[in-house]
Amino acid sequence: xxxxxxxxxxxxxxxxxxxxxxxxxxxxxxxxxxxxxxxxxxxxxxxxxxxxxxxxxxxxxxxxxxxxxxxxxxxxxxxxxxxxxxxxxxxxxxxxxxxxxxxxxxxxxxxxxxxxxxxxxxxxxxxxxxxxxxxxxxxxxxxxxxxxxxxxxxxxxxxxxxxxxxxxxxxxxxxxxxxxxxxxxxxxxxxxxxxxxxxxxxxxxxxxxxxxxxxxxxxxx
Amino acid sequence: xxxxxxxxxxxxxxxxxxxxxxxxxxxxxxxxxxxxxxxxxxxxxxxxxxxxxxxxxxxxxxxxxxxxxxxxxxxxxxxxxxxxxxxxxxxxxxxxxxxxxxxxxxxxxxxxxxxxxxxxxxxxxxxxxxxxxxxxxxxxxxxxxxxxxxxxxxxxxxxxxxxxxxxxxxxxxxxxxxxxxxxxxxxxxxxxxxxxxxxxxxxxxxxxxxxxxxxxxxxxxxxxxxxxxxxxxxxxxxxxxxxxxxxxxxxxxxxxxxxxxxxxxxxxxxxxxxxxxxxxxxxxxxxxxxxxxxxxxxxxxxxxxxxxxxxxxxxxxxxxxxxxxxxxxxxxxxxxxxxxxxxxxxxxxxxxxxxxxxxxxxxxxxxxxxxxxxxxxxxxxxxxxxxxxxxxxxxxxxxxxxxxxxxxxxxxxxxxxxxxxxxxxxxxxxxxxxxxxxxxxxxxxxxxxxxxxxxxxxxxxxxxxxxxxxxxxxxxxxxxxxxx
Numbered sequence: 017x018x019x020x021x022x023x024x025x026x027x028x029x030x031x032x033x034x035x036x037x038x039x040x041x042x043x044x045x046x047x048x049x050x051x052x053x054x055x056x057x058x059x060x061x062x063x064x065x066x067x068x069x070x071x072x073x074x075x076x077x078x079x080x081x082x083x084x085x086x087x088x089x090x091x092x093x094x095x096x097x098x099x100x101x102x103x104x105x106x107x108x109x110x111x112x113x114x115x116x117x118x119x120x121x122x123x124x125x126x127x128x129x130x131x132x133x134x135x136x137x138x139x140x141x142x143x144x145x146x147x148x149x150x151x152x153x154x155x156x157x158x159x160x161x162x163x164x165x166x167x168x169x170x171x172x173x174x175x176x177x178x179x180x181x182x183x184x185x186x187x188x189x190x191x192x193x194x195x196x197x198x199x200x201x202x203x204x205x206x207x208x209x210x211x212x213x214x215x216x217x218x219x220x221x222x223x224x225x226x227x228x229x230x231x232x233x234x235x236x237x
Numbered sequence: 238x239x240x241x242x243x244x245x246x247x248x249x250x251x252x253x254x255x256x257x258x259x260x261x262x263x264x265x266x267x268x269x270x271x272x273x274x275x276x277x278x279x280x281x282x283x284x285x286x287x288x289x290x291x292x293x294x295x296x297x298x299x300x301x302x303x304x305x306x307x308x309x310x311x312x313x314x315x316x317x318x319x320x321x322x323x324x325x326x327x328x329x330x331x332x333x334x335x336x337x338x339x340x341x342x343x344x345x346x347x348x349x350x351x352x353x354x355x356x357x358x359x360x361x362x363x364x365x366x367x368x369x370x371x372x373x374x375x376x377x378x379x380x381x382x383x384x385x386x387x388x389x390x391x392x393x394x395x396x397x398x399x400x401x402x403x404x405x406x407x408x409x410x411x412x413x414x415x416x417x418x419x420x421x422x423x424x425x426x427x428x429x430x431x432x433x434x435x436x437x438x439x440x441x442x443x444x445x446x447x448x449x450x451x452x453x454x455x456x457x458x459x460x461x462x463x464x465x466x467x468x469x470x471x472x473x474x475x476x477x478x479x480x481x482x483x484x485x486x487x488x489x490x491x492x493x494x495x496x497x498x499x500x501x502x503x504x505x506x507x508x509x510x511x512x513x514x515x516x517x518x519x520x521x522x523x524x525x526x527x528x529x530x531x532x533x534x535x536x537x538x539x540x541x542x543x544x545x546x547x548x549x550x551x552x553x554x555x556x557x558x559x560x561x562x563x564x565x566x567x568x569x570x571x572x573x574x575x576x577x578x579x580x581x582x583x584x585x586x587x588x589x590x591x592x593x594x595x596x597x598x599x600x601x602x603x604x605x606x607x608x609x610x611x612x613x614x615x616x617x618x619x620x621x622x623x624x625x626x627x628x629x630x631x632x633x634x635x636x637x638x639x640x641x642x643x644x645x646x647x648x649x650x651x652x653x654x655x656x657x658x659x660x661x662x663x664x665x666x667x668x669x670x671x672x673x674x675x676x677x678x679x680x681x682x683x684x685x686x687x688x689x690x691x692x693x694x695x696x697x698x699x700x701x702x703x704x705x706x707x708x709x710x711x712x713x714x715x716x717x718x719x720x721x
Contacts, residue, residue: 021509025492032488048473051480052407058488059414066491069510070438073503077434083502084434130431135359137370137429143293148501149578150437151372153647154280154292156662157578159500166659197663199283202291210359221433227508229500230657231574 017072024065032061085223087125090115090216094223096163096233104228115219116181116212131210132217139204147221149229155201160233162215162222170196184218185211248608249320251327251394254334256609258313259602261341263693265306266595268348270686272298277636277679294355297368297375298348303590304373305344310598311455312391315412317605318462319395323404328397329390336390343383347376364429371436373444374426381427388420407476411483412458419451434502441497448590449518449560450490456597457482460525460552463600467546468536478528485521493518499570500577508570515568519561529553541615544622544699545603548596551630555592563588563637575652581644588637591630599626602696610700619699625691632685639678646671 036054043049080086085094085107093110112119120128141147144155151157167183174194177183187194189211191201206214276295279285283292319327327333350367357363364370365378376384395416399409426443430436461479464470495511529550540546563585567576576582607617647665655661665671 017504017506019506021506021513024506025510025513028492046477048407048477048480051477051484054484055411055480055487058484059491062488062491066494069492069495069506073438073498073507074435076504077432077438077502079432083504084432126431131359133431133433133436134361134364134429138359138363138367139356140293140297140368140370140375142370142372143296143375146578147433148437150440150497150501151578152293152296153578153580153583154296156659157657160657161659164659196659198667199292200287202287202293204356207358213359224434224502226500226502227505229574229577230652232656234658235656 024069028061028065032058035061083225085109085220086122087129087220088120088122089223090125090129090219091119094162094219096160099228102228104231105233106225106228107223109223115216116179125216128213128216129220131213132215132220135206135210135214136217139206144201148224148226155199157230158218158221159224159226159230160222162219163234165234166196181212181215181219184215188214249326250330251316251320251333252605252608254330254337255313255316255605257337258309258316259598259605261344262306262310262313262598263602263696265302265309265344267689267693269299269302269306270682270689272296272302274679274682274686277675277682281675281679290352290355294351297351300373301347301351301375307452307590307594307598310601311452311459311594313605314459314462314598314601315391315395315455317601318459319398322406322409322462323398323402325398325402327394328401329394332390333394336387340383340387343380347380350377351375361429369429371426371440374440378427381423385420385423385427388416388423392416392420406472408458408461408472408479411454411479415451415454415458419447419455422446422451437501438498438503441494445494445497446491448593449493450486453486453490453521453560453593454483456552456556456593457486457525459597459601460529460549463545463549463604464529464532466604467540467542467549468532470532470536478524482521482524482528485517485524489514489517489520496568496570496573499573512569516565518568519557519565522557522561526553526557542603542607542617544617544619544626544695545600545607547622547626548599548603551626552592552596552600555588555596555630557592559585559588559590559592559637563641576644576648579644579647579652580640581648584637584640584644587633587640591633591637595633599692603699606696607700614700617700619695621691621695622699625688625695627688628684629688629692632681632683632688635681635684636678639674639681643671643674643678646674 032054036050036057039053039057040047040050043053076082077084089109091112091114093113095108095110096105097108098104099106136142136147141158142151145151146153146157146159148159149157162184167180171177171187171194172180172183175183175186177186189206189208190203192203272295275286275290276292276299279287279292279295286295316327316333354367356370357367368375368377374381392413395409396413399405399413422442425439428439430439457479461475464475465472492510493515495507496515498507498511530553533546533550538546567573567581567585603617603622607613607615643666646668650668650671651657651661651665655664
């Protein structure tokens with residue numbers, strides 16, 4: 017899209033005001049008729065702006081598009097890179113390494129991430145955690161969970177896993193057995209398939225371009 | 238009309254239905270407080286009920302009970318005022334009664350499933366019959382369909398009554414306009430999407446455009462009717478104010494939706510657009526405060542119903558402070574990048590829902606209660622309502638204060654300093670600045686619960702002592718239930 021936010025904001029307000037003034041000729045600015053017109057015009061204009069921007073946003077947030085990685089990103093290394101101009105982190109996709117020792121085809125990858133999303137909803141994860149910052153603030157934000165150094169530093173030795181994905185999967189299948197901190201996560205009885213899929217979903221999510229949120233991820237010292 | 242007829246106002250069937258709406262709303266409010274209290278204690282002792290009903294279960298019930306009871310309370314307000322506004326019984330009232338009891342049964346089933354089933358396997362059957370796992374709109378799909386049917390019948394009641402009465406007022410036009418949007422927006426949440434960015438994009442169409450747009454306008458309508466009843470404010474003045482408020486609510490709030498699109502994978506222009514328009518969202522709330530103070534002052538606070546008047550003033554200020562100030566302090570992207578996803582949002586949620594919606598429902602219930610007693614006591618007054626309101630509001634302000642401190646600690650320790658990792662998260666919630674707020678939050682929660690108990694007792698008893706002398710003094714205003 018070729019327009020900046022200031023142009024859109026000014027245009028939306030300008031159009032609302034002009035149409036209201038034209039429709040309300042002869043009515044004083046404190047009159048009933050003026051504000052009835054203002055109400056209808058501002059609602060319609062702003063909703064039209066929202067609809068237009070929604071189509072544009074939907075096009076840009078297609079998996080495999082400008083801002084969201086394709087489903088097959090689960091086969092690749094993922095990292096974060098500092099953008100010195102914007103001064104925030106952006107995801108970078110590295111070489112193909114496979115996922116649980118396998119390279120998923122586009123369709124298999126989609127099916128796996130889909131099952132992961134279904135697992136996330138069926139276990140009500142959002143009622144403790146936050147995803148992209150939205151949820152219940154009782155447990156860590158999972159936007160960049162795949163990239164969290166904690167898996168390698170603590171969980172891998174603790175559960176005796178060989179790989180990053182295996183550590184996540186093993187931990188997720190029985191969190192009360194390996195408590196972290198004071199708060200505990202209940203055992204949500206994930207099947208083998210569901211746990212694999214959930215890890216795939218979290219990995220795919222960590223490659224979304226979130227305009228730098230959460231800030232300075234992993235800079236923890 | 239004789240004086241006797243005025244002091245024994247006959248209730249419309251629609252108003253009798255409204256009474257049931259209010260009874261269920263208050264019961265669900267009790268459920269909300271109970272589950273909130275348990276969730277608050279679980280933050281102090283995470284092992285409490287861990288095996289039976291973990292935090293996620295109580296939190297689900299806490300927020301869902303809230304959404305349902307506030308919506309039920311506001312719909313009850315419409316059923317209460319609609320026959321007064323149109324001067325006739327509501328069309329399709331039998332249908333309204335049937336769907337109401339279906340909804341009550343449905344809500345009971347959903348609550349029991351949330352409480353005892355809690356979650357299911359990763360299959361579509363879980364989304365259809367147990368829950369959808371999307372915060373605030375967890376209701377399983379079958380319940381979504383029932384809610385859509387319910388809102389459709391409600392909309393039919395309103396539109397058909399307006400058409401048959403051949404009387405359209407500015408307030409009724411706004412109500413219909415708003416209900417169409419409210420019903421249509423709910424359907425935006427009824428889908429399963431793998432792409433979490435698009436999922437959250439449309440999820441906010443329900444969550445934001447309900448509570449920050451269509452609910453605010455519904456409240457505007459209900460408060461306009463309440464002001465006519467309580468103070469006898471002129472319709473022309475109220476309608477013009479309502480239009481100004483809707484202009485500002487929809488004019489800023491629709492694109493203000495963009496403040497939820499900063500970090501979910503959507504394009505960068507939302508940072509500017511969302512920041513700009515949502516920063517303007519407090520404007521209508523300021524307008525409402527000006528309006529309420531102007532009206533109340535213009536009538537020297539003389540009212541037919543003292544507790545309702547207090548809750549109306551609490552509504553104006555609470556909406557401005559909770560939604561306006563607490564919202565504004567975290568809405569700009571430069572701040573939100575660090576405060577987003579912390580308990581700052583919970584502080585804002587508690588204050589704004591109390592200010593905007595809880596207070597409105599209290600106004601409506603006190604107005605209804607006044608007219609359910611015979612003879613009608615004017616002005617409606619008791620010793621208890623002041624205590625109930627003071628404790629309830631104090632409790633919630635305390636809870637929100639505690640959340641503000643824990644949220645700020647999270648913003649600083651977990652986000653700004655720690656880089657938002659798992660370890661940083663643990664560091665934040667074990668930080669003394671955060672940990673100390675938990676006991677305060679729990680103590681204030683108990684104060685709110687005591688306020689609630691007094692409130693229920695007051696609803697049951699207020700106005701019972703109305704004497705013949707008082708009822709003889711009934712103003713036509715009180716029994717008219719609003720100017721017509």
